[in-house]
Amino acid sequence: MEALPGRPGTAYLREFELKNQCELLFNLNVELPKIGVLQEEVRAVRRSTDTVESLLQHIVNKIEHSIKKLKKQDQIKSDDEVQVNISLKNALIQKPIKSKMILKNLINSKMTNVEFEIFDQRYMVVINAPLVKEIKLPQVLYANYEVQPSRLYILFGDKNSSKFIWFKSKDKATWTKVGNTSRYKPSDEDVDHYIKLVCVPCCSVLTGPATEVVSDCKVVEMGDLPMCPFEKRHEFTTTQLTDNCFRFVSYNILSNRYVDNEQFSYCPPRFLAIDYRKQLIAKELSGYNSDIFCLQEVDNFAYNSYYKDLFKNKNYQSFYHKKGNKIPEGLACFFNKTRFKKVDEHQIIFSQEYSYKKNHYKYLRTIIESNTLLKDCFMKQMTSLQITVLNTKISNKNVFVIVANTHLYYHPDAELVRVLQTSMATTYLSLLHKGYSKDGNTVRVILCGDFNSVPTSTVYEFLTKGKLSRDNQVFEKTVNNINLKHDFQFESACGSPTYTNFTNDFRGCLDYIFIEKNKMRVCNVVPFPKDDELAVYEGLPNEVYPSDHLALVVDLKIN
Structure with missing residues (x-):
């Protein structure tokens, strides 16, 4: 044989x-x-x-x-x-x-x-040779926009050590080699071609078997961007603010990781593609002329290869943190360098902070340790709080603005987890506030993000009322002997609009910019699209809306 x-x-x-x-x-x-x-x-x-x-x-x-x-x-x-x-x-x-x-x-x-x-x-x-367990290409490939695997999981190896070879073909029969790095930018000459990627997984000493993946569709041209409804909102933000007023934006821009064709089946794949959506996002954000904008669900690749330099050229400095320092989507804060100076930036991970057993979170142990399922769920989350401390001069006084950006755990049945995450956030912000107030400085706190909580939720109640009593029904499965409270008098700067999230599965208000009452004043809230304007679409995102969320845009004044 x-x-x-x-x-x-x-x-x-x-x-x-x-x-x-x-x-x-x-x-x-x-x-x-x-x-x-x-x-x-x-x-x-x-x-x-x-x-x-x-x-x-x-x-x-x-x-x-x-x-x-x-x-x-x-x-x-x-x-x-x-x-x-x-x-x-x-x-x-x-x-x-x-x-x-x-x-x-x-x-x-x-x-x-x-x-x-x-x-x-x-x-x-x-x-234990390296192995490609999963590899996928984006569903849509645009000419002149870099392509990398939308999913890549290498076992016993790593991306940096591995080899990548790109090919193109008009008929999937004859292939021409076009690249040999982890990313490839299709040119105009690649339009109407399929793309194939061969990945040879490697580590420092071993090489595994090659795996290949072929694109479902051919490379296409993006074409001109359409007129978008958010451009009506730009009519309220044609100029930048001055003096002690500044414009603030909070926006969940929808990570490419969570773009599911089944969930957003009403939207053609070419409009779900990150290379298309990021153009709309950049166009929308640029038109707001904001001084500070905080983003959630920012893809690591999109930030480093696109948003960071784009807004740097528009005079913004920015900071980005992966969720839990691991997941390749996360939180980003951009600020106008002419108006603000960076003092500090960092991120805390709520589950990690709790595991350090710091005394200022001691009050939460009674609740968390009394329910095994609750503790397990809380500790598994990578939910983070991004902190950016900025300094500005108002009437020759030093003013510190503590900007906190977060994206709370999403699960509908996890209200208590979100409450605990919020309580940790306010405790941490209180400590920072005291630290920067020591020398008589003026300190203002802004807490923004996607709270995955409607205006009738316990999270919203806690933030706006400053406390939760022990008999609140959210604690019914725990042994809670304390009243949760925080030191701030927060209000929602944009109120509670009908929609900040609009899909065919859910439509409601989940996003907020919380400011301190009497310490900051709302000068203007850029109007949200009207209900009947959104009703034209089966859901967001679509050809003219880049995310399933809407941006919150508000003009604030420091008292």
């Missing part, structure tokens, strides 16, 4: 710790006399605590089953039994690996000379 030309000689043995599983993967391509060609990917999975013998027997069973299928498929009546033999050995010392050896121990032994032979084909076993 001879191997067919070009047969693979590499097998991959990996451990998936979270699943407590080990997998051996290799390609088998062999001609069996009187039977035919057996060609398949053999994937054998056992528990990490199973033995080498168990894994090998599983491979034998799978191959014998494939041979029976092949004989049945080709109606071969031969009764000849094909013997399938396989054993692992250490090629360095030419000794078999003990059959009773535990798979996990074999992997942890870090042997580099493991091999086996089957049907006279010899395979070298690579242990």
Whole structure:
């Protein structure tokens, strides 16, 4: 039995710790006399605590089953039994690996000379080689806009070490190489071509098997942007403010990670594409002439490759933080460098702050520790609070503006988690306020973002009333012996508009800019689109609205 030309000689043995599983993967391509060609990917999975013998027997069973299928498929009546033999050995010392050896121990032994032979084909076993578990390209590819995988998950390797090769084709038959970096910018010449990406996963010492993905659609031209309803709002923001007035914007711009064609089925994919939406977002934000704007759900790639430099050229300084410092979408704050000077910027992660057991959060332990499910849910969230402290001069006085930006946990049944996150935010802001007020400075606090809370919610009640009593129904499943309270007298600068979020699943107010009563004054709220204007569309986003949320735009005055 001879191997067919070009047969693979590499097998991959990996451990998936979270699943407590080990997998051996290799390609088998062999001609069996009187039977035919057996060609398949053999994937054998056992528990990490199973033995080498168990894994090998599983491979034998799978191959014998494939041979029976092949004989049945080709109606071969031969009764000849094909013997399938396989054993692992250490090629360095030419000794078999003990059959009773535990798979996990074999992997942890870090042997580099493991091999086996089957049907006279010899395979070298690579242990825990990098593997592309998931790779996807954007649904829409625009000429002159950079492309990178919309999903890329490499196991036992990393993106920076891996190799990427890009190809284009008009017919998916003949491919021309066009790039060899992790990103590729299709040119005008690529219009009407499919794009293919081959990823070879690597780490510092190992290389895994290549994986390829082909675009569903051909590269297209974006064309001119349409006239958009938000341009009516720009009529209220034609000039920049002066003196002790400034314009503030808060906006959830919809991360590309959460753009689901099923959820937004009413919107054609070309208008959901991040390269299209980011043009509209930039156009909308630029027209507001704001002094400070805070964004939620900002994609890491979009910020670093687009928003950061775009607004830097418009005289803005900005700061960005991934959600929980891990998830590649997060919070961004931009401010006009002519009007404000940066004093500090940082981020806290609520679950992480709680785990540090700081005394100023001690009051929350009674609530959180009294319910295991609550604690588990709270600690799993990567919800963050971004802080930007700015300084400005008003009447020759130093004024510090503490800008807090957040995006609270979304789940409809997690009201108490959001309350706890909000309480931590106000406690933290109170500490900052006291710190900057020490020398008699004027300090103002703004708390903005997507609170995933309607105006009738407990979160809104807590922020605007300053307290929650222990008998509030939100605490019904906890042992709460305290009244939650905070030191601020907050009010919603934009009130409670009918909609700040408008989809076919939910329509309501979730976003707010909270300011301190009597310390700041609302000079003007840029009107939201009217209900009947939004009703024209099945939902947001769409061709003329880049996000499922609406921007909050308000002119404020520091008293």
